[in-house]
Amino acid sequence: MNNPLKPALDKKTRKFKEYNSYNLQSNNYYLLPFRFIRLDEQNELLVNEVGDFLIVSSGTVERIVNKKLDKISDEELYADLIAAFFISETPIPALLDVISTRYRTKKSFLDHFTALHIFVISLRCEHTCHYCQVSRVSENKKAFDMQRHHIDKGIDLMMKSPNPHITMEFQGGEALLAFENITYAVIQAKEKAMLLNKKISFVICTNLAVITDEMLKFCKEHEILISSSLDGPSFIHNKNRHRNGNNSYELAVKGIEESRQVLGFDRVSALLTTTNLSLLYPHEIVDEYYKLGFRNIFLRPISPYGFANYNERKNHYKTSEFLDFYKKALDKIIELNLRGEFFREDYAAIILRKILTPFPVGYVDLQSPAGMINSVIVFNYDGKVYATDEARMLAETKDYTFELGSLDTHSYEELFYGDKARFFSDAWTNESLPGCSECALQSYCGADPVFNYATQGTFIGHRPTSSFCERNMAIIKHLFLLMEKDARIKTIFRTWITGNN
Amino acid sequence: MNYDLNNGSLIIKVDKNIYSEDVLYKCLYWYTNKYTVFIETKDDHYYSVSIKLANDLSVNEETAKQLNEQILRDLIDFKLRDIITKETQTVRELIVAKAFANFQIDPQYDFDISDPVGFNPDNV
Ligand code: SF4
Numbered sequence: 001m002n003n004p005l006k007p008a009l010d011k012k013t014r015k016f017k018e019y020n021s022y023n024l025q026s027n028n029y030y031l032l033p034f035r036f037i038r039l040d041e042q043n044e045l046l047v048n049e050v051g052d053f054l055i056v057s058s059g060t061v062e063r064i065v066n067k068k069l070d071k072i073s074d075e076e077l078y079a080d081l082i083a084a085f086f087i088s089e090t091p092i093p094a095l096l097d098v099i100s101t102r103y104r105t106k107k108s109f110l111d112h113f114t115a116l117h118i119f120v121i122s123l124r125c126e127h128t129c130h131y132c133q134v135s136r137v138s139e140n141k142k143a144f145d146m147q148r149h150h151i152d153k154g155i156d157l158m159m160k161s162p163n164p165h166i167t168m169e170f171q172g173g174e175a176l177l178a179f180e181n182i183t184y185a186v187i188q189a190k191e192k193a194m195l196l197n198k199k200i201s202f203v204i205c206t207n208l209a210v211i212t213d214e215m216l217k218f219c220k221e222h223e224i225l226i227s228s229s230l231d232g233p234s235f236i237h238n239k240n241r242h243r244n245g246n247n248s249y250e251l252a253v254k255g256i257e258e259s260r261q262v263l264g265f266d267r268v269s270a271l272l273t274t275t276n277l278s279l280l281y282p283h284e285i286v287d288e289y290y291k292l293g294f295r296n297i298f299l300r301p302i303s304p305y306g307f308a309n310y311n312e313r314k315n316h317y318k319t320s321e322f323l324d325f326y327k328k329a330l331d332k333i334i335e336l337n338l339r340g341e342f343f344r345e346d347y348a349a350i351i352l353r354k355i356l357t358p359f360p361v362g363y364v365d366l367q368s369p370a371g372m373i374n375s376v377i378v379f380n381y382d383g384k385v386y387a388t389d390e391a392r393m394l395a396e397t398k399d400y401t402f403e404l405g406s407l408d409t410h411s412y413e414e415l416f417y418g419d420k421a422r423f424f425s426d427a428w429t430n431e432s433l434p435g436c437s438e439c440a441l442q443s444y445c446g447a448d449p450v451f452n453y454a455t456q457g458t459f460i461g462h463r464p465t466s467s468f469c470e471r472n473m474a475i476i477k478h479l480f481l482l483m484e485k486d487a488r489i490k491t492i493f494r495t496w497i498t499g500n501n
Numbered sequence: 502m503n504y505d506l507n508n509g510s511l512i513i514k515v516d517k518n519i520y521s522e523d524v525l526y527k528c529l530y531w532y533t534n535k536y537t538v539f540i541e542t543k544d545d546h547y548y549s550v551s552i553k554l555a556n557d558l559s560v561n562e563e564t565a566k567q568l569n570e571q572i573l574r575d576l577i578d579f580k581l582r583d584i585i586t587k588e589t590q591t592v593r594e595l596i597v598a599k600a601f602a603n604f605q606i607d608p609q610y611d612f613d614i615s616d617p618v619g620f621n622p623d624n625v
Contacts, residue, residue, distance in 0.1 A: 100599035
């Protein structure tokens with residue numbers, strides 16, 4: 001008797017075919033675009049055009065490319081390669097549209113154009129940090145604070161961004177020294193954003209030394225995020241961040257606590273600046289962040305721009321020393337996670353999100369096309385407009401290469417789509433840069449013409465001697481190897497991108 | 502691959518029938534951090550590649566041997582990359598062209614999306 005349920009049980013899904021339905025007779029398969037790199041002596045990493053990866057044993061790529069795969073004896077590998085779009089049984093893959101859509105998703109950070117608008121609200125500061133590129137100890141507000149007409153024009157330009165969700169970030173010097181300008185700018189920007197139906201977020205970057213209750217009240221009222229600075233325990237922080245009284249650390253910790261109380265725990269973040277001194281203390285720095293209640297840390301290398309270059313001895317440590325520091329700190333962080341504590345390293349989390357999810361990451365230093373102009377723009381205290389924060393630091397050393405124009409004289413179109421922007425665009429996609437174009441890590445990495453120019457003198461740069469390349473290649477490979485060697489670490493890494501413990 | 506040591510430079514002959522100029526340049530590009538590399542066309546069959554330490558120090562016998570082995574391995578890798586790049590060029594162009602053709606902004610839905618099995622797409 002016919003079983004009435006049979007047809008339903010037999011019904012094939014539309015998406016998945018039985019293994020046998022693939023042509024098992026011939027060895028004719030076609031390559032799809034992918035890149036590869038040797039992770040170590042035993043493993044090769046294959047990454048396809050949309051960032052999906054496979055780790056295979058050494059020698060496998062040679063067999064794939066030279067069409068030596070055997071569909072029967074290499075059944076599992078063959079199926080993986082087909083499923084993950086590394087090879088196809090037809091010259092044009094049947095699921096080409098799916099791959100294209102995935103590609104589009106990976107680049108969707110471009111859809112809305114500039115989100116982050118940095119207003120350098122004052123160049124004045126009461127700290128004299130040895131690595132600081134830009135700030136001035138001065139009472140001269142007229143010379144070093146952003147003038148109101150520049151604030152107005154900056155807000156007008158910001159409102160022209162096609163992006164429905166914009167961020168206005170106040171930087172310095174010490175931004176809070178010009179707090180009256182911040183209150184003015186926030187109120188103006190909020191009104192205009194409301195009229196245009198745009199969502200706007202505000203961030204103040206501050207060392208917190210001069211924060212008051214009144215300022216915090218304003219931040220609470222306008223939902224302003226605080227991005228503070230913390231370089232580690234007091235013996236590192238105070239050595240890096242000079243101020244009268246040698247109490248930068250104490251004021252930062254007090255400021256973080258007060259801000260958390262008023263604004264909420266998650267509304268206050270801290271940024272680490274790594275110096276020569278920090279390199280000796282990876283564990284102590286992680287411990288300090290943990291002790292202060294942070295559950296993440298961003299292990300950033302020091303910027304190579306502007307004034308930082310002048311203090312050779314303190315700041316010109318080698319990339320390899322930074323990598324050593326990074327790996328030790330990351331080990332410590334993983335150890336915390338293995339003990340059941342959630343604690344995330346943000347640079348790794350950005351890269352892992354690119355590796356483990358189909359989505360793009362809005363992080364300006366690791367994008368292709370680069371973050372400059374496409375995602376970030378800087379309105380300087382003197383009305384000049386720069387392509388990135390680093391570009392304005394370069395300008396403080398009298399190098400105006402990345403100055404796009406002035407708030408006084410240039411229109412939105414001239415600044416954002418002008419000849420200069422177009423000129424930079426030649427070097428802002430790693431898909432077309434020498435060395436990067438066939439690099440397997442391309443979709444997890446980025447392009448940074450400003451960095452190339454500042455460190456190597458050309459927008460295109462030279463990958464074999466680039467510290468950007470050396471650092472990213474080493475960190476990305478390290479993350480893959482960690483996941484490959486210990487499944488527990490892969491699980492931890494997944495919690496870093498989902499936020500679920 | 503046979504090699505010579507001549508005045509502190511490593512000299513290798515690369516067969517043109519096996520490795521194209523593209524492959525040779527892409528491979529040796531990565532050696533320009535530490536070495537000065539000269540590529541010459543010797544005759545119809547070979548390129549002559551001379552590799553010197555960038556700081557004018559001589560390449561010794563031990564380094565020459567290792568370098569030669571590493572270059573050979575890298576040449577093979579870059580040849581494989583070249584095959585993939587050339588064989589997949591049309592498909593790559595199609596993927597990118599299709600990705601950005603007929604652009605239409607996805608409709609924005611004004612409610613939370615969730616999945617019956619509790620997978621929250623916003624968290625991925
Ligand atoms: S910078 Fe280096 S690691 Fe990054 S894509 Fe380019 S070659 Fe690869």
